[in-house]
Each structure stands twice: as C-alpha cells, then as structure tokens.
Amino acid sequence: MAVHVLAVLAYKEGDRVTSAFLAGSVNTNPVIVRRLLLSLQRARLVDTCKGAGAGSRLNRSPGRINLAEIYRAVEEAEPFATPSRKPNTACPVGHCIRKELDRIFMSAQKAMERDLERTSLADVIEAVKASCASKKAV
Amino acid sequence: MAVHVLAVLAYKEGDRVTSAFLAGSVNTNPVIVRRLLLSLQRARLVDTCKGAGAGSRLNRSPGRINLAEIYRAVEEAEPFATPSRKPNTACPVGHCIRKELDRIFMSAQKAMERDLERTSLADVIEAVKASCASKKAV
DNA sequence: CGATTATGTAACGCCAGTTGTTACATATGG
DNA sequence: CCATATGTAACAACTGGCGTTACATAATCG
Numbered sequence: 213m214a215v216h217v218l219a220v221l222a223y224k225e226g227d228r229v230t231s232a233f234l235a236g237s238v239n240t241n242p243v244i245v246r247r248l249l250l251s252l253q254r255a256r257l258v259d260t261c262k263g264a265g266a267g268s269r270l271n272r273s274p275g276r277i278n279l280a281e282i283y284r285a286v287e288e289a290e291p292f293a294t295p296s297r298k299p300n301t302a303c304p305v306g307h308c309i310r311k312e313l314d315r316i317f318m319s320a321q322k323a324m325e326r327d328l329e330r331t332s333l334a335d336v337i338e339a340v341k342a343s344c345a346s347k348k349a350v
Numbered sequence: 351m352a353v354h355v356l357a358v359l360a361y362k363e364g365d366r367v368t369s370a371f372l373a374g375s376v377n378t379n380p381v382i383v384r385r386l387l388l389s390l391q392r393a394r395l396v397d398t399c400k401g402a403g404a405g406s407r408l409n410r411s412p413g414r415i416n417l418a419e420i421y422r423a424v425e426e427a428e429p430f431a432t433p434s435r436k437p438n439t440a441c442p443v444g445h446c447i448r449k450e451l452d453r454i455f456m457s458a459q460k461a462m463e464r465d466l467e468r469t470s471l472a473d474v475i476e477a478v479k480a481s482c483a484s485k486k487a488v
Numbered sequence: 489c490g491a492t493t494a495t496g497t498a499a500c501g502c503c504a505g506t507t508g509t510t511a512c513a514t515a516t517g518g
Numbered sequence: 519c520c521a522t523a524t525g526t527a528a529c530a531a532c533t534g535g536c537g538t539t540a541c542a543t544a545a546t547c548g
Contacts, residue, residue, distance in 0.1 A: 216447055230523065237441035241508055246524065263516025264522040279454065303375035308481040309354055309474070316417065316469055323465035327458040336450060343446040368494065379537055384495065401545025402493040 213238060214248055214286040215279065215336065221258065222274040222337050228267035248286070255285030274337055280328035351376060352386055352424040353417065353474065359396065360412040360475050366405035386424070393423030412475060418466035 220237050221229060231249065235242040249268055252258045257277060260268040270277070358375050359367060369387065373380040387406055390396045395415060398406040408415070 215451060219447055220441065232523080239441075242523090243509075243526090244507065246526090247507095250525080260524075261516080262514080262522095262524045264520090265517065266515095266523060268524095279458075303358065303377075306354070306375060306377070308478045309357055312474060312477045312481060313353055316466070316474070320417075320462045320465040324458045324462040327461035328454070331454055336447070336454070339450045340446045343450060370494080380494090381497090381538075382536065384497090385536095388496080398495075399545080400493095400495045400543080402491095403546060404494060404544095406495095 213240075214252070214282050215333075217245060217248060218252070218257070218270070218277070218282060218333055219336055219340065221268065221270050222333055224269075226269055228261065228265075228269050230267040233267075251285050252282075255281065257281065257285060274334035275332050277333040278329045279331045279333070279336070280325040282333070283325065283328055351378075352390065352420050353471075355383060355386060356390070356395070356408070356415070356420060356471055357474055357478065359406065359408050360471055362407070364407055366399065366403075366407050368405040371405075389423050390420075393419065395419065395423060412472035413470050415471040416467045417469045417471070417474070418463040420471075421463065421466055 216238050217234050220234055231242040231245040234245045238245065249258060249260055253260055256271055258268045259271045260266075354376050355372050358372055369380040369383040372383045376383065387396060387398055391398055394409055396406045397409045398404075
C-alpha cells in the first residue's frame with residue numbers, strides 16, 4: 213500500500229496531493245494515508261505541508277527512490293514469526309537458539325532488501341504504465 | 351518456532367519424540383506442535399507415527415535440510431502486507447499496480463529463500479551448541 | 489482382546505496488530 | 519479571519535495466530 217501511495221505521488225510529478233485524494237485512490241480513509249505519510253516523512257521520502265492548498269509530494273525523483281527504502285520506512289517489524297515472546301524453559305536448545313535464528317533471519321532479510329534495491333519507484337511506474345497500455349490495447 | 355521444533359528433533363538424533371515433549375521444550379501446547387508437524391509432514395521433513403510409544407522424527411539428516419525448505423513448509427502466506435483485499439477503484443494506478451508489485455515481491459521473496467537455503471538445520475544445531483558452550487564457559 | 493498412549497481434528501475463547509472511523513486541535517495561506 | 523488540510527487521539531471492527539478443551543482414531547503392549 214505504501215508503494216501504491218508513492219506511485220500515485222510520482223504520477224502527479226511534483227504536484228502537492230492531499231491525503232484525501234490519495235485515500236480515494238487507494239480506496240481507504242484519509243487518516244490511514246496520513247499515518248503512512250508520517251513514516252514516509254521520517255524517511256525523508258516525501259515532503260508534506262500543512263494548511264490550505266497543501267499536501268504531500270515526493271522529495272526525490274522517482275528514479276532515485278528504490279523499493280528497499282520504502283520497505284524499510286514502512287515495515288518496522290521483522291517479517292518472520294513473532295519470536296513467541298516466551299523466553300523458553302530448561303530445554304537445552306531453547307536457551308541459545310533465539311540469538312542464532314535472529315542472525316540468520318537478519319541475513320535473509322538483508323538479501324531480500326538487496327533485491328528490492330534493484331527496483332526504483334520509476335521502474336514500477338513504467339511497468340504499470342506499460343501494463344495498463346497493453347490492457348487498454350485489448 | 352518451526353525451526354526450534356526441528357532443532358529439538360535433530361538433537362534427539364533419530365529417536366521418536368512425542369508432541370507433548372516438544373511442546374514442553376518450546377513452552378507451548380501439544381496441539382500447537384501437532385498442527386506445526388502436520389505442515390512439516392506434508393513437506394516430507396518429518397515422519398510421524400500414531401499410537402503408543404510413537405512420535406515424530408526427522409525424515410532426513412539435519413545436514414540435508416535447509417532453512418528455506420522449513421520456511422516454505424510453514425509459511426504459506428506472503429511476508430508482505432495483505433494486498434488490502436479491496437480491488438481498488440477508478441484510479442489509473444490502482445488498476446495495474448497489484449500485478450506488478452506481486453512480481454517484484456515474489457522476486458524479493460525468492461532472494462530471501464536463496465539466502466535461507468545456504469543454512470542447513472545442522473548448521474543451526476552446531477551454532478547453538480557453540481553458543482551454549484561459550485555461555486557455559488562464562 | 490482391551491487398556492494405554494499418542495496423534496488428528498474440530499470448536500471455541502483470547503490477545504495483539506491493523507484498518508477504519510469520528511472528532512478535534514493546529515497550522516497555513518489568502 | 520476563514521477555509522483548508524494535516525497531526526493526533528480515542529475507539530470500534532476485523533483479522534490471524536496462539537492456547538485450551540474435548541473427542542475420535544490408530545497403534546502398541548501386556
């Protein structure tokens with residue numbers, strides 16, 4: 213969904229867009245979008261102004277924003293299972309496995325982000341446009 | 351948690367272990383473990399017998415089981431955000447973006463799994479043992 | 489054979505996280 | 519000063535996963 217919002221922003225090249233408009237586009241509530249924009253602001257991906265005639269716009273050109281950045285800005289939690297908040301008991305394995313798994317999963321997540329880095333927001337826009345065009349052609 | 355259970359099984363090299371024992375080790379309920387074991391059975395990772403004196407054991411040596419297999423056996427859902435089951439509206443972006451994002455995320459997930467493939471269950475056991483030993487040394 | 493043991497499975501409650509909604513304070517521009 | 523749009527809080531609704539109880543089924547042992 214974050215990517216979706218940013219894609220719309222990229223679509224409107226530089227124009228300020230209100231959260232209400234974005235919400236309509238993603239088919240959700242303006243507040244949801246605003247909450248999302250807060251994360252994106254923290255990551256310096258968008259630039260938001262308050263007041264009349266204001267709204268948000270991209271802070272960088274779409275070609276210089278990659279999906280890994282968006283992912284990191286939005287997803288703060290690990291994609292893996294909650295470590296089952298129980299610290300485990302007297303099992304010989306339970307004691308030390310958590311730390312090891314964290315290491316391994318961190319590495320896997322890094323691998324995933326490296327893959328996401330290869331795609332820029334501009335790439336997404338381009339692909340979407342192409343996909344829409346071909347669909348229209350039919 | 352799946353890895354934890356399998357690690358315990360690997361620890362008990364070949365012995366059949368009951369779900370009750372595993373549950374105690376992971377500090378949870380036997381039924382939870384059984385549900386997990388069902389997934390692992392489907393993936394042919396464990397071999398479970400019913401009846402008295404029965405239980406589960408690994409179907410392969412720990413060195414020949416990698417974490418990507420476990421991940422695939424257990425996690426059936428995408429690690430990414432639910433595609434917000436709403437099919438979106440008349441927004442020009444909304445129409446085609448879902449498909450594109452699916453492609454990209456699939457690729458990222460593949461990258462993650464490729465990373466997980468590099469670690470076998472035996473590696474995890476080894477690391478855990480080493481970690482426990484060093485902790486004991488202190 | 490029958491008792492015991494352990495899995496398979498369903499039904500249900502519980503809890504946490506996410507989404508959605510309403511409401512209101514605040515800032516900005518005209 | 520007023521209209522507009524964000525920031526934020528409070529709360530309802532929904533969802534997914536975990537936990538628990540309960541019961542049927544299967545396999546082993548005496």
